[in-house]
Amino acid sequence: MSHKLVELFWLDETHVTGARGPSTWLAVGHLPPIIRVVPTWRISEDYKPQQLSTLVGHNGRLAAQACKRFARPTQSRSYATGATAAAGGAFKRAAGMLLAGVGASTAGGFGTWYTMHSNGMGFHSDEESLRRFVANHEEAKMVEETINKHPLVAELRANPELTESRPHMKMPGSYRSRSLTGGALIGEGKMPVPPYAWMAPKGKQLVSIAYVGDDLCGHPGIVHGGFLATMLDEGLGRCSFGALPHNIAVTANLNVDYRKPTPAGSFLVLRAETYKVEGRKAWVRGHIELLAEPGEKPTIVAEAQALFISPKYAAMMPKIG
Incomplete structure (x- = not known):
């Protein structure tokens, strides 16, 4: 079975250097066939924290939703050999992707909060x-x-x-x-x-x-x-x-x-x-x-x-x- 490349999200192209490559991948390894890697961009040195938080706040929740949506077994076997190992591996992959989703969602919420407050847009007392x-x-x-x-x-x-x-x-x-x-x-x-x-x-x-x-x-x-x-x-x-x-x-x-x-x-x-x-x-x-x-x-x-x-x-x- 071939593996499909799925891009969950990309950071703002106007603030990056270099091109995509193996060194820029956020996650690799034996993941479910529907999602093999999560590519991202390298951030230039002059990229400000406020800009980064804006991007994380904008994209973090989408990434979390995508992780949850794709973190599930996508194939099954009709014979018993290795079935237990396959089930265990699927569980570990699902758990890992769920944790990644929670982390991305948290980062998104923090990014939104940080951006609003740094620009004077937070809720007032x-x-x-x-x-x-x-x-x-x-x-x-x-x-x-x-x-x-x-x-x-x-x-x-x-x-x-x-x-x-x-x-x-x-x-x-x-x-x-x-x-x-x-x-x-x-x-x-x-x-x-x-x-x-x-x-x-x-x-x-x-x-x-x-x-x-x-x-x-x-x-x-x-x-x-x-x-x-x-x-x-x-x-x-x-x-x-x-x-x-x-x-x-x-x-x-x-x-x-x-x-x-x-x-x-x-x-x-x-x-x-x-x-x-x-x-x-x-x-x-x-x-x-x-x-x-x-x-x-x-x-x-x-x-x-x-x-x-x-x-x-x-x-x-x-x-x-």
């Missing part, structure tokens, strides 16, 4: 997120002033158990521009300023304050129910982060009950609490209410309960909370 937004139009300035002067905000800021942030401003700009709630829904007429959030340790509770304008309506003057569901999904999910491994979760189930119409041009308060945790699962409940003045009873416009799960690949996901 809670404290940094509070300084990154600048109101640049009249609606945004009005909203910022109203929120910062409200007694509820003063009360939340005085609570030593709560950590204040603007979660969407923790994202790098290139990431935020592709976020529904951090990009598409932010702007004049929509949410003119990124919401504020106060979080308790271990996901015990979350309080968030936002303003919704006239351009997010279903019926004229009434905020679209899908917008409220989106904010509940994100707010309850963010509340669960601290209770789960790796501080990240995805939505498994979300139930929303709408109580009253939500007028456009309103300040909204989202409150959430994690009430049950089992392993990688967290159950959260919460509601959205209209921002009330001192002594007034808040009007609840929507309530929700949800189940969030920390995925098995959570360690590889960016921390957006």
Whole structure:
């Protein structure tokens, strides 16, 4: 049986010297027929670590996936002689390729992290997120002033158990521009300023304050129910982060009950609490209410309960909370 040459990945040709050759092969030996060698390039001396990390981050996961995909027996024998040895060899080859895949995937994740941080594109801290937004139009300035002067905000800021942030401003700009709630829904007429959030340790509770304008309506003057569901999904999910491994979760189930119409041009308060945790699962409940003045009873416009799960690949996901 002939052996096929399979190229898993190549580094950037603009930063290499020399040509391919036996000395540049990353792995050789008796591998399954479907993958004989993994060729690569020699790196020139002036190749910067940032550039290398960019390439590793871009290609590492693809290499890992390819290693896993091809690391399996590709032929069998119809007679018993040497069958045990062949099976043992196949297992060793599969194990070796799996380890190579894990290593490449780890290198890819590190490369992505290193490149983002070396170029100022890493996720920002809670404290940094509070300084990154600048109101640049009249609606945004009005909203910022109203929120910062409200007694509820003063009360939340005085609570030593709560950590204040603007979660969407923790994202790098290139990431935020592709976020529904951090990009598409932010702007004049929509949410003119990124919401504020106060979080308790271990996901015990979350309080968030936002303003919704006239351009997010279903019926004229009434905020679209899908917008409220989106904010509940994100707010309850963010509340669960601290209770789960790796501080990240995805939505498994979300139930929303709408109580009253939500007028456009309103300040909204989202409150959430994690009430049950089992392993990688967290159950959260919460509601959205209209921002009330001192002594007034808040009007609840929507309530929700949800189940969030920390995925098995959570360690590889960016921390957006």
